[in-house]
Amino acid sequence: MALTTQKELDLRQIHDTEFPLPDEIQGTLAVTSLSRIYNWSRRSSMWPLLFGLACCAIEMIGMASSRFDFSRFGMEVMRASPRQSDLIIVSGTVTKKMVVPIVRIYNQMPEPKYILAMGACASGGGPFKEGYNVVSGIDKYLPVDVYVPGCPPTPQSLLYGLIALQKKIDGQSIANADDVPWYGAGPSEPTPIPILGPDIIDPRQMDIIRRQAEYAAQGKPYGVRELPPPMEIKKKVSAKAAALAAATVAAAPEPLDENRLKRRMEALERRRAFATKNPEV
Amino acid sequence: MVDQIAPEQTHTIDEAIAVLKQRFPNVVSDDSRPGYQGVVIEKNRLVEVATYIRDQLGFDYLSSATAVDYHGLEGSTDHLEMVYHSYRISGGSALVFKAQTEREQAEIPSLIDVWPGADFQEREAWDLYGIRFPGHPNLRRILLWEGFGGHPMRKDWKEPYYEQEHKPFESRWPAGYVFRAEEKNAYGHNVQYPADFDLSRLKDTSDEDVYNSMGLGVDVQSLGGDDISTDRLVVNMGPHHPSTHGVFRMVMTLNGETIDQLEPVMGYLHRNHEQIGERNTYIQNIPFTDRLDYLSSMGNNHGYVLTIEQLLAKGARYQPPTYRAEVIRVLMVELQRIVSHLWSVGFLLNDLGAFFTPMLYANNEREKILDFFEATAGSRLMCNYMRFGGVFKDVPERIYGVANYVNDRVRDVDTMEFLTAMINERLPRFLDEYEHYLLDNEIIKTRCIGVGVIPADMAIAYSCAGPLLRASGVPYDVRRAEPYSIYPELDFDIPTGENGDIYDRMVVRLKEMRESLRILRQILPRLESTKGESIYAGRRDYNVRAPLGESYARVENSKGELGFYVVSAGDPKGTQNPWRYHIRAPSFINLTALGPMSKGHKVADVVTILGSIDIVLGETDR
Numbered sequence: 001m002a003l004t005t006q007k008e009l010d011l012r013q014i015h016d017t018e019f020p021l022p023d024e025i026q027g028t029l030a031v032t033s034l035s036r037i038y039n040w041s042r043r044s045s046m047w048p049l050l051f052g053l054a055c056c057a058i059e060m061i062g063m064a065s066s067r068f069d070f071s072r073f074g075m076e077v078m079r080a081s082p083r084q085s086d087l088i089i090v091s092g093t094v095t096k097k098m099v100v101p102i103v104r105i106y107n108q109m110p111e112p113k114y115i116l117a118m119g120a121c122a123s124g125g126g127p128f129k130e131g132y133n134v135v136s137g138i139d140k141y142l143p144v145d146v147y148v149p150g151c152p153p154t155p156q157s158l159l160y161g162l163i164a165l166q167k168k169i170d171g172q173s174i175a176n177a178d179d180v181p182w183y184g185a186g187p188s189e190p191t192p193i194p195i196l197g198p199d200i201i202d203p204r205q206m207d208i209i210r211r212q213a214e215y216a217a218q219g220k221p222y223g224v225r226e227l228p229p230p231m232e233i234k235k236k237v238s239a240k241a242a243a244l245a246a247a248t249v250a251a252a253p254e255p256l257d258e259n260r261l262k263r264r265m266e267a268l269e270r271r272r273a274f275a276t277k278n279p280e281v
Numbered sequence: 282m283v284d285q286i287a288p289e290q291t292h293t294i295d296e297a298i299a300v301l302k303q304r305f306p307n308v309v310s311d312d313s314r315p316g317y318q319g320v321v322i323e324k325n326r327l328v329e330v331a332t333y334i335r336d337q338l339g340f341d342y343l344s345s346a347t348a349v350d351y352h353g354l355e356g357s358t359d360h361l362e363m364v365y366h367s368y369r370i371s372g373g374s375a376l377v378f379k380a381q382t383e384r385e386q387a388e389i390p391s392l393i394d395v396w397p398g399a400d401f402q403e404r405e406a407w408d409l410y411g412i413r414f415p416g417h418p419n420l421r422r423i424l425l426w427e428g429f430g431g432h433p434m435r436k437d438w439k440e441p442y443y444e445q446e447h448k449p450f451e452s453r454w455p456a457g458y459v460f461r462a463e464e465k466n467a468y469g470h471n472v473q474y475p476a477d478f479d480l481s482r483l484k485d486t487s488d489e490d491v492y493n494s495m496g497l498g499v500d501v502q503s504l505g506g507d508d509i510s511t512d513r514l515v516v517n518m519g520p521h522h523p524s525t526h527g528v529f530r531m532v533m534t535l536n537g538e539t540i541d542q543l544e545p546v547m548g549y550l551h552r553n554h555e556q557i558g559e560r561n562t563y564i565q566n567i568p569f570t571d572r573l574d575y576l577s578s579m580g581n582n583h584g585y586v587l588t589i590e591q592l593l594a595k596g597a598r599y600q601p602p603t604y605r606a607e608v609i610r611v612l613m614v615e616l617q618r619i620v621s622h623l624w625s626v627g628f629l630l631n632d633l634g635a636f637f638t639p640m641l642y643a644n645n646e647r648e649k650i651l652d653f654f655e656a657t658a659g660s661r662l663m664c665n666y667m668r669f670g671g672v673f674k675d676v677p678e679r680i681y682g683v684a685n686y687v688n689d690r691v692r693d694v695d696t697m698e699f700l701t702a703m704i705n706e707r708l709p710r711f712l713d714e715y716e717h718y719l720l721d722n723e724i725i726k727t728r729c730i731g732v733g734v735i736p737a738d739m740a741i742a743y744s745c746a747g748p749l750l751r752a753s754g755v756p757y758d759v760r761r762a763e764p765y766s767i768y769p770e771l772d773f774d775i776p777t778g779e780n781g782d783i784y785d786r787m788v789v790r791l792k793e794m795r796e797s798l799r800i801l802r803q804i805l806p807r808l809e810s811t812k813g814e815s816i817y818a819g820r821r822d823y824n825v826r827a828p829l830g831e832s833y834a835r836v837e838n839s840k841g842e843l844g845f846y847v848v849s850a851g852d853p854k855g856t857q858n859p860w861r862y863h864i865r866a867p868s869f870i871n872l873t874a875l876g877p878m879s880k881g882h883k884v885a886d887v888v889t890i891l892g893s894i895d896i897v898l899g900e901t902d903r
Contacts, residue, residue: 050523054550054899055575057527058624058662065637065644080523097426098528098549101520121552127569130560131553132433132440133425152662196487198430199440 014040035174042086042112043074043169046162049085050078051105054092056119056152063155070159073166082108087165089158090144093121093128094135096200100193106142107190111182114169116161117144120151127151141202142191297338297376304337305330312379314357316595316830316851319377324389327380328416331365331395340367340376342757343396343744344835345844345865348406352384352436354850354860361387361412364846366833366865367396370741370755372762375833382412384435391416398744400873409434409555419494424548424902427487434556495534495542513541516884520549524632524888527898531875531887538883543876547869550902558862563589563825564669566862571663573864574900576624579617579654580838582667583610587765588834588845589669589827596828600818605811606671607767612804613657613666614836615797616650619708621839622790622797623647625895629787630719632892633728639719646711649703656680656696669825671817676808697809704801708794716791729784733878733890736781743874746867747841748789749894753781759837773800783893790895826857840895841867864903868896 011030015021019031052060063070064078079085082105094102106113117138120126125136138144145168148161172179182188192203201209237245298320302309308323308330322330334340344366351357361382366375380389391414392399403414404423411432414420422429431438495515519530528549534541554573558566570585571578593599602610627643651661656677658664666672680694719725735745740753750757758775760768776792778785829851835844844865850858871894879887 051521053528054552055572055662058575061640062644062648062661065641067645067648082521093550093552095549095551097551098520101528101549105521127572128552128557131557133548133551133553154661196426197428 038174039169039172043166045074046087047077047079047085048075048087048089049082050080051088052091056091059152059155060089060091063158068155073162085109087114089116089118090122090138091118094138095133096135099135099141103141103191103193114145114165115142116146116165118148118158119153123147294374294376316828321379324380324382327390331392334367335395339369342368342370342741343398344368345846346399346402347846347863348410348412349848349861350410350436359384361410363389370757374763387412388415393417397742398870398873401869424551427490491532491544491546495532495544526896529898540879540882543879545872545875548902550898554903555862559858562857564823568665571665572899574840574897575662576897577617577621577839578664579613579666580836583614584836584843585845586667586669588832588847591834592827592832592847592849593825595830600670602671602818603815605814606816608804608807608811609672609676611766615800618797618839619794620647620650622794626787626790629892632888670819675816701805704798708798712794730782732783732886733893734780734782735874735878744870745874748786749871752778752785752789754779759835759842771800771803783889786893841871843867866900866903868901872896
C-alpha cells in the first residue's frame with residue numbers, strides 16, 4: 001500500500017474535497033464519498049501481472065527494482081497469475097502468434113482490470129509495424145487505458161504512466177455504469193480469441209469477411225476502398241502571369257446583380273454626404 | 282603441390298578447398314560469383330562431403346546455416362541456396378560451402394546427422410523459405426504457426442488476403458491521400474479473399490500438432506518393477522510463464538516427475554527482423570540490431586558494423602575505423618558484457634527460487650553502467666551507437682545524472698573518474714561480494730552441480746556457443762579464435778569450466794566479468810592517450826554503397842557467437858538495401874541443446890537449465 005511507510009492513515013488522502021472542512025480538523029476528520037474511498041483503495045493496491053514480452057520488459061523490471069522502485073505506489077506485488085492481478089502491462093511487440101495468449105490472459109483476469117500499453121510496439125506496432133507477424137498495437141484487440149510512448153520508455157516514464165492510470169481510477173464513479181462497466185447486470189463478455197489461419201483473423205470481423213467472401217464467390221466487386229475523387233492540385237500563378245493572361249483573354253465583365261448595384265450606390269451616397277458634412281476627416 | 286598435404290594438415294582455407302576439390306572432383310566447385318567465397322557442393326552428395334569436411338578436414342563446428350533466395354536478382358540464376366559456415370574449434374576462419382536447389386519443390390538433404398546443431402536452423406529455413414530437408418526428423422514450422430500462408434522470406438511472397446505487393450504502401454501519396462497501414466490490412470477494405478474462402482476451415486492446429494508429437498495420452502506405463510502404473514503426462518510451460526525469460530514455451534512429456542522429452546516452441550516474438558532488414562538501407566538496420574539481444578545492444582551493433590565494414594572493404598573507398606573508435610567500441614562492448622552477465626546471473630538465481638533479491642543486487646550495479654551509456658549514446662538500453670567506420674559520438678567529458686530518488690542530488694562527474702572508479706573499485710568489490718554470497722551457497726551447489734550437463738563433444742556438435750560451450754571445457758572464444766578489432770593486443774584469458782553443468786556456467790560468467798574488467802583496465806589508458814583523436818574514419822557516409830558479394834562476420838557477444846550474414850545486391854544506383862540479412866543468433870542455436878540437456882531431470886531443474894543457457898527472446902525469435 002502507498003501508506004506502508006506511515007504509521008497511521010493520513011485522512012487527507014481519502015477526504016473528498018467536495019465537502020469543505022476547516023484546516024485544523026483535516027488531520028482528524030474526513031468526509032468522503034463511497035466512490036472516493038473505493039477508488040482510493042483500488043488505486044493504492046494495483047497489482048500488475050508479471051508479464052514481459054520484449055525489450056520493454058527489461059525496463060519494466062528496472063522500474064520494479066530498487067532504483068526506481070514502483071512499490072512506492074502500492075504496486076510492489078507483481079503476480080504471475082492473471083487471476084490475481086488488476087493491471088496488465090503489455091511490454092513489447094505484440095506478434096500475431098502471441099496475441100492469442102494475451103487475449104486469453106486478459107480474459108482470465110478478474111474485473112476491474114486495466115491495460116497499459118508500454119512502448120511504441122504495444123501502442124501502435126513501433127519499428128516492427130510492417131512485419132508480417134506483427135500486430136500494430138494491442139488496441140486492435142483489447143481496450144487500452146494508458147499508452148506510454150518510447151522505445152523503450154525509461155522507467156521514469158513508465159512510472160508516470162502508472163500515476164496517470166491512478167489518476168484515471170480516481171476519476172471513476174461507481175454511480176456511473178459507463179465508468180465502471182463491471183458493475184453492470186450479468187457477467188461481462190470475454191473478448192473473442194483471434195484465430196490463426198493463413199493470416200490472423202479477428203472473430204469480430206467475421207461478418208465483414210464472410211460478406212466479402214460471398215461477393216468474391218459471386219464475382220461482384222468487393223474489397224475496394226471508396227476513395228474520394230483525386231485531389232485537384234492548384235498551381236500558384238504569379239501576379240505578372242495572371243495580368244498577362246487577363247490581357248490576352250479579355251474576359252467579359254460580369255454583370256452586377258441589380259440589388260447589389262443599388263446597395264453599392266446607396267453606400268456611395270452616404271459616404272459623399274458624410275464627406276460634405278465633415279470636410280476635415 | 283596440393284596432393285602432398287594430408288587433409289588434417291591443411292592450414293589455410295585455400296588449402297582445405299583444394300583438398301576438397303581434389304577429393305570430390307565433379308561435386309565441389311568454386312563459388313565463382315564476384316564477391317563470394319567458398320565452394321558450391323552438388324546437393325545430392327552434400328551429406329557425404331559435409332562428413333568429409335567435419336572428419337577429415339577438421340571443421341567440426343557448424344556456426345551458421347541459412348537460406349538465401351536469389352529470385353529476381355539481376356545477373357543471377359533463379360534458385361534457393363543454403364549457406365553453411367563451418368569452423369575449426371581450434372580457431373581460424375570459415376570454410377563456407379553452399380548447396381543450391383531450384384525454387385519449385387526445393388529440397389536439400391538435411392545435415393542434422395553430421396551436425397545436430399543444424400536442427401533449428403533447417404527448421405527455420407523450411408519455415409521462412411520453404412526448403413524441404415529430407416532426413417530431418419521433425420521438419421515443422423518453428424517461428425510461425427502451422428497453416429501460415431506461404432513462406433514469407435521468399436522474394437515473391439505476398440501476405441495472405443492482401444492486395445499490395447508492399448506493406449504498408451508503395452507511394453506515400455497515392456492519388457493525393459495518405460493511407461494508413463491499418464486501412465490495408467486484413468481487417469480493412471483492401472483485401473482479396475479467395476472465392477472458396479471457408480471460415481470453418483480456419484483452425485489453428487499447431488498446439489494439437491505439438492501435443493500429438495509428444496505422445497499425449499498414448500500409453501500407460503508401469504514404472505521400473507513397481508506396480509504403480511503411471512500415465513505419461515504432457516505439461517505445457519509458457520509462453521506466459523515468469524521463468525521462461527520472455528515469451529518462450531516448452532512442452533514436456535513427463536514420466537512421473539522426470540522429463541522424457543522436451544520440445545521448445547518459439548516464435549512468439551518473431552518480429553521479422555530479417556525481412557524488415559532487407560527493406561532497410563544498411564545504416565537503418567543499426568537501430569534494429571539493438572533490439573535483437575536487448576540486453577547487449579552494443580555487442581549487436583559491433584557485430585553488424587563489422588559485417589558491413591568487411592563488405593565495404595571489398596570496395597574502393599573504404600577507410601577502416603580509427604584507433605580511438607576501436608578503443609571506444611571495445612570499452613562499450615566489454616561494459617555491455619558485464620551488464621548482460623550481471624542480468625543473467627541474477628536471473629539464474631531468480632529461477633533457483635531466490636526471488637528477485639540477488640537480481641536487485643546485480644541490477645544496482647547494472648544501472649551505473651547504464652548511466653554511462655545514457656550519457657554517451659543517449660539511451661539506456663537501445664544505444665544505436667556504432668557506425669560504419671567509427672562510432673557516432675565521442676565519450677563525453679562529464680556525466681550529468683538526473684535526480685531519481687527523493688533527496689537525490691544531481692550528479693556531475695568527470696567521465697574518466699567515473700569509469701576508473703567503477704572499473705577499478707566498484708565492480709570488483711561488487712563481484713567479490715557476489716561471489717562470496719553465491720559460490721559457496723549450499724542450495725546453489727546442490728541444485729546446480731551435476732545438473733544439465735553437456736559434454737564437450739556434444740556441445741560442439743550442437744553448435745553451442747558462448748559460456749554454454751566454454752563451461753564444457755572448450756576454450757573457444759571468437760575474440761581469440763578469429764580476433765577482430767583491437768583484441769589481439771589486449772591481454773585476457775578465456776575462462777572455462779570442467780563439468781559443463783549449471784554451476785560451471787555461472788562460474789564462467791562470473792569469471793568472464795573479471796576478464797572484462799581486466800580488458801577495461803587496459804582500455805582506460807588507451808582511452809586517455811587517444812583523447813581528442815578522430816572517432817570516425819573519413820567522411821560520414823549515411824548511405825553507404827556496398828559492392829556486390831557476401832560477408833559473414835561474428836563477434837563474441839555475451840550470449841555466445843553472434844554472426845551476421847549479409848548479401849549485397851550491389852546496385853550502384855539509388856538507395857541500397859541488403860539482398861539478404863541473416864542473424865546467427867546464439868540464443869536460438871543454443872536452445873537446440875535444451876532438449877538433450879534436460880532429459881532425465883525434474884521439472885524444477887528445467888527452469889534452471891533454461892536460465893543457465895541465458896536466452897533472450899528478441900534474439901531467439903528475431
